[in-house]
Amino acid sequence: MKNAIKVLLLFIISNSWAQEIDLETCINGVKINYPLMKQNKIQEELSKISKQINNNSWLPQFSIGGQLTTQSDVTSLDITIPNVEIEKLDKNQYKSFLDVKQIIYDGGVNSIKNDIQNLFTDISSNKTEIEIRNIIEQTQKYFFAALIAQENIIILNNSKLQIEERIKILEAGVKYGSVKENEVNILRVELLNINQKITELSTTRKSSISVINLFAGTKINDSTLLKVPTEVNNNDFVDFSNRPEFKSFDFEKKVIEKETLLKNSSIKPTSNLFGQLGYGKPALNQLNNNPDTYYIAGIRVVWDFSGLYSFNKNKKKEKLMIENVDVKKETFELNLNIQKNNLLLQLDKIDKLINADKDIVQLRTKITKVSAAELDNGIITSTNYLIEKNAETNAIQALKIHELQRIATQYDIKLLTGN
Numbered sequence: 001m002k003n004a005i006k007v008l009l010l011f012i013i014s015n016s017w018a019q020e021i022d023l024e025t026c027i028n029g030v031k032i033n034y035p036l037m038k039q040n041k042i043q044e045e046l047s048k049i050s051k052q053i054n055n056n057s058w059l060p061q062f063s064i065g066g067q068l069t070t071q072s073d074v075t076s077l078d079i080t081i082p083n084v085e086i087e088k089l090d091k092n093q094y095k096s097f098l099d100v101k102q103i104i105y106d107g108g109v110n111s112i113k114n115d116i117q118n119l120f121t122d123i124s125s126n127k128t129e130i131e132i133r134n135i136i137e138q139t140q141k142y143f144f145a146a147l148i149a150q151e152n153i154i155i156l157n158n159s160k161l162q163i164e165e166r167i168k169i170l171e172a173g174v175k176y177g178s179v180k181e182n183e184v185n186i187l188r189v190e191l192l193n194i195n196q197k198i199t200e201l202s203t204t205r206k207s208s209i210s211v212i213n214l215f216a217g218t219k220i221n222d223s224t225l226l227k228v229p230t231e232v233n234n235n236d237f238v239d240f241s242n243r244p245e246f247k248s249f250d251f252e253k254k255v256i257e258k259e260t261l262l263k264n265s266s267i268k269p270t271s272n273l274f275g276q277l278g279y280g281k282p283a284l285n286q287l288n289n290n291p292d293t294y295y296i297a298g299i300r301v302v303w304d305f306s307g308l309y310s311f312n313k314n315k316k317k318e319k320l321m322i323e324n325v326d327v328k329k330e331t332f333e334l335n336l337n338i339q340k341n342n343l344l345l346q347l348d349k350i351d352k353l354i355n356a357d358k359d360i361v362q363l364r365t366k367i368t369k370v371s372a373a374e375l376d377n378g379i380i381t382s383t384n385y386l387i388e389k390n391a392e393t394n395a396i397q398a399l400k401i402h403e404l405q406r407i408a409t410q411y412d413i414k415l416l417t418g419n
Helices: 002-016 023-033 035-058 109-175 181-216 244-267 305-376 382-416
Strands: 019-021 061-070 092-105 224-226 270-281 292-302
Touching: 023 035, 023 109, 023 181, 035 109, 109 181, 109 224, 109 244, 109 305, 109 382, 181 382, 244 305, 305 382
Parallel strands: 019 224
Antiparallel strands: 061 092, 092 270, 270 292
């Protein structure tokens, strides 16, 4: 009879939950479909544009200008040359010009700016990864919440089948007058109570699944069976080096170093080619009162030593800021170790509870089997049977919950260590 009940239960389950989905599929769905993932592509495009703007400084720089002036005095020669008339310059003067400048060496400024921009892109991408991991953590919690509800529904359905079997036997006794109708009604009430519990668990399962669908873009519904994840070996996860937060600390230190280089680059010389093509009155010959074209071309070198005033202070500031990042990193790792130790203690406690649960279930199953036989033979009442049957059901539920909590804790440790 027990095997027949199992076969019937499996038939009901296979028809109720025709599809299957596992935790890994849900996690991969978060990585692909969560809206925040679009931010990486946007940031990459922004970085590309920013670097193009930076690189524009190496292109020739053009500017057009002009001026019209009147002045109180002009250059003149206070001498007299026989038979030579020196024309006095006009006080109204004008000129228009085209300036061209081409950088030859910028002290490494542009290269450093591009490096910083690359780091900002990495930081943004890493920040997205951190936020996605938080969503994955929530997805795992909702998955196990739905899974616990699902497994309890299976246990309660199994209990229903056994009670229904008792009802059929007692109904035969009622027909022949050996059993009171009230005994059957007590079992029927218990079936209604179990249906209420199943309704509550189904609502919990549906609520958790709806959140998973939003996070992962999955299409889990009432007909989908959640697969129990395989256990993982937490001994493989000994450190936290794979967590994206540690990359953030490294990126932060690199940005500090690059920004210090950028500040101190002012002590390096810069050079550029320049030229001016113009038309003016006067042109370059200040003694010629006629308008004329002109050009100027050359190379300019600028070496500003004022940056030396803050060079040592910038280096000291860099060192202190990096030390501050190291302190944050050390504190973060300490907190992670505390969380991991707490989870390991939790895992150890659950293992002990599971060992006790197995013994309790074994004994409760034997007691219920005897009670069922006694009820069938009219030795005990339906109430006495239900006391033992409910105790067995509670024991089976406790075992299943602890087994799932054990797997959930293993996955919490796996995620905590960055795996």
